[in-house]
Amino acid sequence: MALDREQKEGAEVLLMGNEAIARGALEAGVRVAAGYPGTPSSEIIETLSRFSEAGKLYVEWSTNEKVAMEVAAAASFAGLRSLCVMKQNGVNVASDFLLHLAGSGTRGGMILVTCDDPGALSSVNEGESRHFARLMEIPLIEPADFQEAKEMTRWAFDLSEQIRNVVMVRSVTRMSHASGNIVLGTLPALKGKAEFLCDGPVSDPERGPVISAPVIAKHRLQQEKLRKATALFEESPFNAYSGPEKPELLIITSSACTLYSREAVSLLRAEGRAGILKLGTTWPLPPALLKRHLRRTQKVLIVEEVLPFLEDQVKILAAEQAREIGIKTFYGKNDGALPTVGELNPDLVAAAVGRILGIDPPAIPAEYGDKLRRLTEFLPKRDQTFCPGCPHRASYWGIREALQRDNRGGFVCGDIGCYAMAVLFQAAGFHTAKTLHAMGSGAGIASGFGKLGPFGMTQPVLAVCGDSTFYHAAIPALINAVHQRADITFIVLDNSGTAMTGFQSHPGLDVNAMGEAAPMVDIAALCGAMGVPVTIGDPFELIETRETLNRLLEEPGVKVLILKQSCALSPEKKGKKRFLVRVDDTLCRGEACGCNRLCTRIFRCPGLLWNRERKRAEIDEVICAGCGFCAGICPAGAIRSEEAAKP
Amino acid sequence: MRETLAKDPYNIVITGVGGQGNVMASRVLSNMLVRKGFKVTIGETFGMSQRGGSVMSHIRVSSAFVWSPQIPKGGADLIVAIEPIEAIRVLAGYGNRSVKVLVNLRPIYPVGVITGEEEYPSAETIRATVTALAAEARFLAATEEAIRIGNPILGNIVMIGAVAGLGVLPIDRELFERVIRDGMPAARVEDNLRAFAIGEASVALKSPLPQGEEQNLREPNRTVLENVSKFSWKEVKR
Missing domain, CATH: 3.40.50.970 (Thiamin diphosphate (ThDP)-binding fold, Pyr/PP domains)
Structure with missing residues (x-):
């Protein structure tokens, strides 16, 4: 389709x-x-x-x-x-x-x-x-x-x-x-x-x-x-007016807001009072066309999302043409008719148009409306988290353990990709990742933090970055950190694809956008050429990852750790379990353990269930992706994994 | 089959959880309506839906105009919920006294419920809540029917069949068949036709849920969850 x-x-x-x-x-x-x-x-x-x-x-x-x-x-x-x-x-x-x-x-x-x-x-x-x-x-x-x-x-x-x-x-x-x-x-x-x-x-x-x-x-x-x-x-046909010859209110709009404006006028049944000038060519605005339409009326509402871009331009033209078109009253962002943050929708536009024209938007009957408002109170939220079997969950768990052992208040500078969820939802990153900005900024910010030792900063500085982000913008920042002798541990979370946006190809893969074979540019070799130590690890090997990190955190300068494990949704992994995982009931002591439900409450992989009746952890065999990582986190050793039979 | 819309624009919300085939359901239904000569707008929210989030498609159907990809608050004519609590979430935003609601009663538990921090409302609560707020509410065992066909993901098509069965839109089985024959491999067409027919019939029969079935609805929906875990981001985006 x-x-x-x-x-x-x-x-x-x-x-x-x-x-x-x-x-x-x-x-x-x-x-x-x-x-x-x-x-x-x-x-x-x-x-x-x-x-x-x-x-x-x-x-x-x-x-x-x-x-x-x-x-x-x-x-x-x-x-x-x-x-x-x-x-x-x-x-x-x-x-x-x-x-x-x-x-x-x-x-x-x-x-x-x-x-x-x-x-x-x-x-x-x-x-x-x-x-x-x-x-x-x-x-x-x-x-x-x-x-x-x-x-x-x-x-x-x-x-x-x-x-x-x-x-x-x-x-x-x-x-x-x-x-x-x-x-x-x-x-x-x-x-x-x-x-x-x-x-x-x-x-x-x-x-x-x-x-x-x-x-x-x-x-x-x-x-x-x-x-x-x-x-x-x-002369562009993409600019068009619809409405009465002399409307009470002229709405000037563009893009998706055109559809919201039409709907707002329809909701208010104000077709006889408001006209809509829909602009397709929004910079520069055509002055003669604007003059023609601004002449129609005295009240003008500009409907656009976020900042007043169109509004500012219309006001400039209206000021220049004031002698011919008269003085206008403008509604939009500057007078607070519409918000300057967030997206618009038909209701927000209807409310603004309604206030100007003195029309109440159609309302839900009070009693029914009250019932609707109470509905969401008893609904559980649907929090986003890493997928079952996601290597990022394992990487952040390794980082968490290493930082706890290091005990100097170390933190991670985050970057753009699925792994940004560690900063957006601290429960997903176990409260390790603390900054998130532009593509490649994790490495750049870390490079700056890594020079603050002489100012008394004693916290270890880590940065993470995905494979596609590495090629996009992290390389110059990393080179900077190397040249300036910044003290950072730079971790590449290499999951072999631009996973967040749908597995588009990137220079680390052997195929291009058209599906042709393409040469791969090796991240480890690139980092090695910068003259810094490079360690390659598997995030699913918890003890090794933790020990490597604890060693690197002690060393000065730039250290690179590449944690390589492909995305759980990647075609070669999807639906294939490496391990069969189960909870040994004789070993899981539930709430009596003292672990405070580490596996379900802190680790929070969707493949782990807390059975309220039995007061024990369980594996949901359907959800579990079989990565086997959680077997290493249970302090009682109750989560058991065994190699799945090869299909 | 009716030839016109009960209302213009006719506003449909299809809701569920990432991996339930929500986007596919909205595409199939909309393609049927485009073939009938209607103007259709689909507005979708699927930013990070593959990670367990709610998914919602707004479908606006009109004989003449392109409507906004967002339905005004309180403006749904029909809500199709592939997951039960999502029906309530959507009702809270888009419900009104004349709304019709189709609910697949098989739950998919959010992470907070799995980890024991939050509680999932009972099937009885869900039924009572939806029934009290909708002009017409139908509860289906769409996932169970789909499992009987052999693939739980077909629950979405059972629900589309139910939409046809309601008789509020000018769509029928023959139109559905034409659309899916163009859009999917021939091997999958037969199962889709069966799923559609079951959904259509279950609404017409008015008693879709066999006695005793509701107890099972409290169990985690493993089979649908299996689909969630097998689900690919690409599929959402198509």
């Missing part, structure tokens, strides 16, 4: 927003696509990879977002259409290159797709990529439904070629991960060979070297491109 090669032009199919974006790129004749995995963006590259074909479409998971953008830019410089994809904070990573790319300009149509996550449904930030469009002086367009996600992506390539610069297409989780009807368009015949024409002067955009200097001249040219885009935006 996903997007596939069999679906024909004109067919109306149900697609995820990210698939619609991928289809738009295919209909535009994209030849090169690159990205780094990150929810909610990953399905775009995954979908395109299924359409990859030598000489027609090249798709890669790059080591990080900056490299992805550079790879896509090269294709553009060689005259091909290209796309790079990332989640919101990926744009931060790519932004240094983006600044220079926006100055140098492009050749073949090139688009940057960013998928933001208002509400941080699967992020540890609510970063906004929209502001980058303004900062980098490149056009920004935002689809408001699924069909538009396809059409606007396709059009973005044309726009890029018309202005010779990169175009940003921004989606959000509720667009990328939602699904809707899409009418498919034509897939073009792919033609044109890659050639980088570079024998002309710097001033020749067709044949000159591609560079952002001479800066003043190129910057001026870049701003001319932006004015050209603004002129095209004035």
Whole structure:
């Protein structure tokens, strides 16, 4: 039911927003696509990879977002259409290159797709990529439904070629991960060979070297491109007004908020009083179009998520045009009509519109509403935790034991991946992991902590990092720690895949995004080349891991420990048990033991059950993944494991 | 089979726990409705669902418009719960006096219950709570039926069959068959058709739960849990 090669032009199919974006790129004749995995963006590259074909479409998971953008830019410089994809904070990573790319300009149509996550449904930030469009002086367009996600992506390539610069297409989780009807368009015949024409002067955009200097001249040219885009935006069909000729309230909105605004007006039955100007081209705003619509009324509500980006731009244009359009009353973020944190939904928008128009949103009858409110009181929570058999649980248990024995208040600097759950949910990481920021920041922060000894800091400093994160951004931080002689223990939690986002390939694996064989870049060899001691261990070997760590914590400088064990959900492990695990009832003393239910209360693997009636621990043989690790944690030795018979 | 919607937009919430085939159920149902010419929006929350979290799909069905991927609070017309306490969780946010609720009575215990810190409400409490708050409530042994077919994951399709049996949407077995024949290997089609037919019939019969079955519902749902442990992140994302 996903997007596939069999679906024909004109067919109306149900697609995820990210698939619609991928289809738009295919209909535009994209030849090169690159990205780094990150929810909610990953399905775009995954979908395109299924359409990859030598000489027609090249798709890669790059080591990080900056490299992805550079790879896509090269294709553009060689005259091909290209796309790079990332989640919101990926744009931060790519932004240094983006600044220079926006100055140098492009050749073949090139688009940057960013998928933001208002509400941080699967992020540890609510970063906004929209502001980058303004900062980098490149056009920004935002689809408001699924069909538009396809059409606007396709059009973005044309726009890029018309202005010779990169175009940003921004989606959000509720667009990328939602699904809707899409009418498919034509897939073009792919033609044109890659050639980088570079024998002309710097001033020749067709044949000159591609560079952002001479800066003043190129910057001026870049701003001319932006004015050209603004002129095209004035006529764009992606900006549309619906509502009364002279509404009482004009709602200006974009992206998924368009759907929330429509629903809010419908909930309030305010179709006769409020009109909606839906903007698809959100930077720069087309001034003449805005003037036309701002003239309609005196009250204006801007509906957008997180920060007032659209609101600020509308206010600037309204101030400039005040003589012609009159003085407006604005509602939005600055007056508190809408929150500046979290995602929006139809109810929040209805409440704001209702307050302005003096309409009460439809309410649930009080008695029934009271009953609903009491419902969740008796429901058990569904806490997230590491999967049964997850090597990260074992790694953190080893770290916990080593830090307890070391007894100097040591702590772990966390990083981005499933293992970040140790910081997000301290029960999952046994209260060892204490910082969590950007990709690779665990190593960088540790590098800083590791220099605080002369200031009296005596706590051992550890950092963890997954295999994909290691390649993405941890290497420069680790090199820094080595060169500065920081005292840190750097642990690579190598589970052989980009597990959190769905097992995308990375440079440590022998396969690439298109399923081709690829050379592996060895983490241990890379660390060894930095001149630091490298130990490779298995996190399921608890005693060895603990003893190695306790030894490393005593040593000065940078020490690397690679804990290698593949993800419990990886194809080679799924559904296969290495050990059969059981609790020996003659040895488990339950609550009389004095262990205070260490296995179920502290270790908390979902495969371990506390039987309330029998007051004993049990193994749930169905849930248990058979890693056998818990056999080593029971102080009474009651958890027994034996090698499972080979199938 | 009816040809129009009982209400426009018609709002459906499908809920459960990661690994129960929630996303697949919402895709199958939505694809049926797209084939009937409706505009469908599915909004999904599945950020970290593979790690035991609740999963919820909002489905908006309309003859003409694309609706928001989030249903307004108190705005569900039909709640399909593949796990019982998730029915109550969704009712708390999206319930109203005219909502219809289909509940698969087989529980999946949260980590806090497994470790003995929290208690799971009894089947009687769940039944009474849902019945008191819904205009129409049906309780199914979808997982048990699916196990009889040979694969507990098919509980999701039993529930979709039950949706068809309710008669609130213009969908039927023939449409279901067309959709799944396009979307899955031929070998799996027969079991899916059986699961759908069982769900459809059990709602029509009005007494889906044989006597004595409820006692079993207090036991941990090992077979479904087996699916949870075999479950892959990729499957959620498709």
